[in-house]
Amino acid sequence: MKHIERARVISNRYIGDNICDLVMECSGIARESRAGQFVEVYPDNGKNILARPISICEINKIQGTVRLVFQIVGKGTELFSALEPGDTVRVLGPCGNGYDLVDDVEKTVLLVGGGIGIPPLLEACRELNCSKTAVLGYRSDPFLADGFADAGAKVYITTDDGSAGFKGNVVDLLKAEDIKADVIYSCGPRIMLKFLSQWAVEQGIDCYVSMEERMACGIGACVGCAIPITDGKDWTYKKVCKDGPVFDCREVVWQ
Amino acid sequence: MNTKVDICGVELKNPVMTASGTFGSGREFSELTDLNKIGAVTVKGVAAVPWKGNPAPRIAEVYGGMLNSVGLQNPGVKHFIENDIPFLRQYDTKIVVNVCGHSIDQYKDVVKELRGQDIDLLELNISCPNVDEGGMAFGTDPVMVERVVREVKKEADKPLIVKLSPNVTDITATAKAAVCGGADALSLINTLTGMKIDIHKRAPVLYRKIGGMSGPAVKPVALRMVYEVCKCVDVPVIGMGGISDGEDALEFIMAGATAIAIGTANFVDPRATANTVKGIEEYMKKYNISDINEIRGIIE
Numbered sequence: 001m002k003h004i005e006r007a008r009v010i011s012n013r014y015i016g017d018n019i020c021d022l023v024m025e026c027s028g029i030a031r032e033s034r035a036g037q038f039v040e041v042y043p044d045n046g047k048n049i050l051a052r053p054i055s056i057c058e059i060n061k062i063q064g065t066v067r068l069v070f071q072i073v074g075k076g077t078e079l080f081s082a083l084e085p086g087d088t089v090r091v092l093g094p095c096g097n098g099y100d101l102v103d104d105v106e107k108t109v110l111l112v113g114g115g116i117g118i119p120p121l122l123e124a125c126r127e128l129n130c131s132k133t134a135v136l137g138y139r140s141d142p143f144l145a146d147g148f149a150d151a152g153a154k155v156y157i158t159t160d161d162g163s164a165g166f167k168g169n170v171v172d173l174l175k176a177e178d179i180k181a182d183v184i185y186s187c188g189p190r191i192m193l194k195f196l197s198q199w200a201v202e203q204g205i206d207c208y209v210s211m212e213e214r215m216a217c218g219i220g221a222c223v224g225c226a227i228p229i230t231d232g233k234d235w236t237y238k239k240v241c242k243d244g245p246v247f248d249c250r251e252v253v254w255q
Numbered sequence: 256m257n258t259k260v261d262i263c264g265v266e267l268k269n270p271v272m273t274a275s276g277t278f279g280s281g282r283e284f285s286e287l288t289d290l291n292k293i294g295a296v297t298v299k300g301v302a303a304v305p306w307k308g309n310p311a312p313r314i315a316e317v318y319g320g321m322l323n324s325v326g327l328q329n330p331g332v333k334h335f336i337e338n339d340i341p342f343l344r345q346y347d348t349k350i351v352v353n354v355c356g357h358s359i360d361q362y363k364d365v366v367k368e369l370r371g372q373d374i375d376l377l378e379l380n381i382s383c384p385n386v387d388e389g390g391m392a393f394g395t396d397p398v399m400v401e402r403v404v405r406e407v408k409k410e411a412d413k414p415l416i417v418k419l420s421p422n423v424t425d426i427t428a429t430a431k432a433a434v435c436g437g438a439d440a441l442s443l444i445n446t447l448t449g450m451k452i453d454i455h456k457r458a459p460v461l462y463r464k465i466g467g468m469s470g471p472a473v474k475p476v477a478l479r480m481v482y483e484v485c486k487c488v489d490v491p492v493i494g495m496g497g498i499s500d501g502e503d504a505l506e507f508i509m510a511g512a513t514a515i516a517i518g519t520a521n522f523v524d525p526r527a528t529a530n531t532v533k534g535i536e537e538y539m540k541k542y543n544i545s546d547i548n549e550i551r552g553i554i555e
Binding site for chain 1: 276277278279283284286287299305307308311312313314315316318319320321323325328460470471519521522523524525526
């Protein structure tokens with residue numbers, strides 16, 4: 001069940017270039033959230049009327065908090081970057097389906113993230129109780145990578161400029177290191193997800209991707225965030241906010 | 256205190272409705288707000304067969320509002336009848352079905368399918384700006400408006416509301432034409448055509464370049480049009496366009512609207528409908544108004 005809460009900011013700091021790390025208390029939402037879901041955060045300033053969908057990076061059900069790691073990309077996120085401890089902000093959530101994580105210690109899981117798509121994979125990493133490898137692609141600064149190591153993952157880093165880890169993209173690294181897995185959970189730029197999906201299908205690995213699209217309501221009513229999804233024969237527009245954001249990579253129409 | 260209003264013989268417990276396309280068929284909102292508090296739910300546009308809708312991006316935020324270019328994606332009238340009517344009938348609210356089509360025959364097909372169904376009112380959508388055929392193409396020419404309404408009205412077994420486009424020079428001309436064609440009530444406004452350009456990508460934000468603008472920024476335009484239409488027709492008018500709360504709703508009622516609809520505000524606050532009802536009631540209490548109908552159209 002979804003909640004609308006006035007969340008209280010616990011902490012808010014920069015952890016990278018234009019990357020904010022916001023922890024807020026919203027116990028109802030925290031209680032019901034799972035990895036891969038997102039919250040809708042409302043600017044409530046009169047001119048920016050729509051909520052901003054932000055993926056959940058970490059859930060603490062005991063303390064009733066969620067952690068959001070987001071990039072400043074426009075007016076809404078700029079506003080949230082200025083929130084200070086004690087401030088409150090209106091939040092709706094949890095939204096979307098989230099990752100259906102394997103619950104089998106025998107399995108090997110691969111988490112593949114790109115840029116600001118990396119945060120939701122951290123909660124997935126924390127919840128998985130099997131052998132896990134994280135392949136994290138960045139432009140340069142590898143934010144959040146330590147969190148994956150702390151959660152027990154073997155971590156590979158790639159950067160576009162070669163400033164840290166492997167120089168190149170995540171799929172290049174998967175091929176170079178000949179990494180194997182039973183299932184992949186992924187989030188990142190569409191182009192990365194597309195090439196990852198091709199590789200996963202070739203390798204015969206189940207792969208789940210978290211998609212993004214412009215949204216208005218975040219709950220499935222406005223039908224704004226539709227993307228083409230196929231059953232192999234025909235295609236229809238499905239809602240990223242409600243049917244997704246996580247889809248089986250074989251269902252996504254990638255062209 | 257009476258908040259009941261009458262739309263063509265259908266009694267709404269209060270004048271607050273939802274605007275088509277902003278509330279689905281209520282299902283998504285039912286876990287966040289009490290549908291029993293809403294006078295009527297106007298559902299998302301229903302076509303004779305499933306419509307895919309437009310490619311994304313379909314949404315752009317603009318100052319004090321938003322643009323949409325959804326293109327009336329819907330699973331068709333049969334799906335609606337099987338799934339949405341039984342769902343909505345669990346609640347104590349009236350059901351208004353928004354009818355869309357690419358041609359007069361398609362509108363008629365939907366209305367025929369809905370004959371005998373357990374719904375309360377029909378709303379004819381001849382004002383959607385996001386489809387190439389039908390929609391606004393029908394709603395901006397008074398001659399065409401009268402013709403479409405007359406043809407569809409013949410098939411209807413429920414009162415017919417006609418939803419008007421604001422993208423005209425004189426909205427009283429299309430309003431009068433709809434009434435001449437047999438409209439039992441009017442609703443206005445649909446969205447205003449608008450545009451947004453991403454200067455970094457040097458491209459329009461919306462895939463279809465132009466979409467429909469809604470939200471608080473359009474309210475003064477909507478209010479002016481509702482006021483003008485209420486002065487020139489005798490049928491009930493449902494006012495909408497940027498209404499977010501009780502204060503906004505009361506402006507439209509004072510301008511002459513019998514009922515009002517909450518649209519984009521549902522995205523800004525999923526509880527906007529119930530809050531609006533509360534706002535109206537508080538105002539009535541404060542000014543000792545025993546019947547909401549007393550203040551309807553009090554602006555000369």
